Amino acid sequence: MKYKIFTILALFFILTAKSFALVSVDITRGNLDPLPTAISDFYLDSKLGDNIKKLQLESKIPELIQNNLSRSGLFFALEKKSFIQRPEPAHNKPRFEDWAFIKTQVLVTGKISLEKEGRLRVEFKLWDVVSATELSALAFYTTPDNWRRVSHMISDKIYERLTGEKGYFDSRIIFVSETGPKVDRKKRLAIMDQDGYGVKYLTLGNELVLTPRFSPASQHVTYMSYFKNLPRVYLLNIETGIQDLVGDFPGMTFAPRFSPDGKKIIMSFAQEGNSDIYTMDIKTRVVEKLTDNPSIDTSPSYSPDGSYIAFNSDRSGFQQIYTMKSDGTNVKRISFGEGLYGTPVWSPRGDLIAFTKLYRNKFYIGVMRSDGSGERLLTENYYQEAPSWAPNGRVLVFYRETPSDSSGRGGGAKLWSIDLTGYNERLIQTPTDASDPSWSGLLSGK
């Protein structure tokens, strides 16, 4: 058991540390020998009323946990019909030989009971089948309609216990929903759980909206809107729906992101053919200009400790990635491979910068260290860009476009995720076409 988990982590590490030659893409979609896992149905306390029983949470919660763990690529969920032991005795005292018989190495069990005022107590236990021990047990208290949140939180606890890494399931993705023909595309801000469930639209689609990004510290989102046909950066509170213009600039502002403490917005301001990078303090509204170069400077992204900024500039003649200190000094070019580089995004772990690369008419999502060394390309396609990190820095979400035909039809955009290893590439189902994804932090905090 311990040995098996160690193997997975060791593989993780080897693949992460491996440095590929430029443009030798590792797009092997092989499997990392995922951990066999049995997720038993939970059992319902007999005192639960029929109104709760008909929600079938005893199977829905384990199913959602199973979907999360399977999608991570690190776990292989065994089929429920092979399970020998019933949920209740399995939760109270598993017969480990029954579970070892179906060749699982890990067992998840649970119990749902009633608390006062209609609240539920959802308890889960994680068992090591090989060494016949309990690894962890936790209970969450919630209202029945919040069962998805609880399932995501349990998934995170299991992921953390078995990988030694923080989880990322209790999180959301904000993105741009796209409908209509390419020459008259309707774009709306939309938000959903990280597994694609519960899409809610935040704007009506009356004006073009682009590049939403979550605040790491609050329920705010910053994005770009063509409201009144003036392309500007806005700040939106997704709980109240109140939105504010960011700053008072006499031209287009775009490419916004938050500082790691959520207090500033960093963005580009274009004027007289020149785009430079600015910050605005949200509270004091004090504006600071960070770059002063006649080239295009855009797509800024802070390091997680706030001391550095990665950005995109064509000051060398074409698009490359640069870093600078957060006061604008010490500008250094870090991308030197062949091709064009854009959209640098600093990992929440601080060690890597994800980017988009255009080389020989193909687009790549890749990562490099913050000094530009160790470039690794994760995926190659006709068109893809705008990576955004999962809160644990292990998974990236991005969007990919398919080409339209000569009559302009058939093209589209979808959200995809891929592991930092270059493995486990997955489509994230959305009700409409989708682009510009931004992953939130963990909703339950650190």
Add this chain to the structure above:
Amino acid sequence: MLFKSLNKVTLALVMTLFLGACATQQATTTTKGEDAYTGTETVKFLADGVPDRVFFSTNKSELTSAATTTLGKQATYLKANPTLNVVLEGHADERGTREYNLALGERRATAAKNYLISNGVAANRIKVISYGKEKPANPASNVLAWSQNRRTVTVKTN
């Protein structure tokens, strides 16, 4: 300075390699790696003989000689109609990252604006807006469409 000119050579080389594989009749390829559209499809007219748009090479915002000819006609027309105001809409093709393309569209629209101003059109009659790659004129995904979409369009606002 040496470094800069080296870069230009590299760029030209890259462009040549890039275009070698996908040249079309309308998207003219020269030894300088210019691939601005030179045809008349998608073009509308502000007035008789005054085309409404100019085209750019990939990743570039320099005005081609065809572009300055068109903008010269626009300047003459605007000076003859002094109450008209215009907005210059800058666009990019879909083969670039969204944010960079917004900046590129602004740079292209500004290049056209500066040419109109240098030809005697009052600056306060001209506004610019960039749509990046958001509003293609030709929705196809091919070299011809991309060349038609790398453009600045002059639109009357009154």
